[in-house]
Amino acid sequence: MSKTGPLLTFDILTLFPEMFVGPFRESMIRLAKKKGLVKIQVHNLRRFTLDRHKTCDDKPFGGGPGMVMMAEPLFKGIEFLKARRPGAKVILLAPQGKKYNQREAWQLSRESHLILVCGHYEEVDERVREHLIDAEYSIGDFITTGGELPAMCLVDSLVRLVPGVVGNKDSIQHESFQNGLLDHPHYTRPRVFRGFSVPEVLLSGDHKKVEAWRKEQALRRTQERRPDLLKEHRKDH
Ligand SMILES: C[S@@+](CC[C@H](N)C(=O)[O-])C[C@H]1O[C@@H](n2cnc3c(N)ncnc32)[C@H](O)[C@@H]1O
Numbered sequence: 001m002s003k004t005g006p007l008l009t010f011d012i013l014t015l016f017p018e019m020f021v022g023p024f025r026e027s028m029i030r031l032a033k034k035k036g037l038v039k040i041q042v043h044n045l046r047r048f049t050l051d052r053h054k055t056c057d058d059k060p061f062g063g064g065p066g067m068v069m070m071a072e073p074l075f076k077g078i079e080f081l082k083a084r085r086p087g088a089k090v091i092l093l094a095p096q097g098k099k100y101n102q103r104e105a106w107q108l109s110r111e112s113h114l115i116l117v118c119g120h121y122e123e124v125d126e127r128v129r130e131h132l133i134d135a136e137y138s139i140g141d142f143i144t145t146g147g148e149l150p151a152m153c154l155v156d157s158l159v160r161l162v163p164g165v166v167g168n169k170d171s172i173q174h175e176s177f178q179n180g181l182l183d184h185p186h187y188t189r190p191r192v193f194r195g196f197s198v199p200e201v202l203l204s205g206d207h208k209k210v211e212a213w214r215k216e217q218a219l220r221r222t223q224e225r226r227p228d229l230l231k232e233h234r235k236d237h
Contacts, residue, residue, distance in 0.1 A: 097136030118147030
């Protein structure tokens with residue numbers, strides 16, 4: 001357990017808390033929770049409803065397809081969580097939000113408390129957006145059914161940036177997007193698999209040569225797959 005308490009706390013507000021059970025019970029997130037480095041609490045939005053049916057959505061004013069998530073439970077839920085964690089940043093997962101990337105992940109990882117609000121159906125009532133949300137993030141230009149999977153992506157990407165979570169700090173520093181480049185190719189044993197060999201340089205034991213090869217491969221890959229990143233990389237280096 002961490003002696004100082006968790007470095008990053010997440011409160012997730014959702015209509016589908018069960019969706020988080022599996023992903024948060026495995027791998028790096030499980031480890032980070034076990035070490036006490038992060039704390040994640042998932043809250044059922046229906047807890048903040050007023051009627052006995054626990055209604056959270058209603059028809060849109062002005063007509064049109066789908067349902068809209070009502071302001072009341074969202075206001076109540078967010079206000080409840082904010083009162084427990086003053087200073088927490090409230091984030092709405094939304095396809096109209098700022099595009100989430102590794103740079104945004106590093107920025108967000110400096111926060112100590114994040115409240116993640118998962119939308120569903122057509123959208124949340126716009127008044128939630130206007131009055132309670134500090135930032136909106138999109139995980140890409142496509143539509144998921146709800147904010148749950150996008151929230152999991154945010155949590156996972158942030159948890160691995162918390163100091164002490166990833167055992168070898170170098171592995172974070174060398175990942176794709178870290179320095180504006182994609183990662184280089186990786187190989188492990190055996191040296192020859194079905195007649196396909198590992199590049200000779202990786203077996204040379206010459207660290208400088210290996211480093212140079214990896215840099216060149218990273219540049220080549222980025223050029224081939226993500227030339228947009230390369231423009232940014234050239235500006236910074
Ligand atoms: C079906 S979507 C609503 C899409 C909305 N009508 C629109 O066109 O912008 C329901 C919920 O899923 C989440 N969502 C969908 N796509 C997302 C994305 N790319 N990034 C983040 N959240 C997303 C949001 O929380 C959203 O409120």
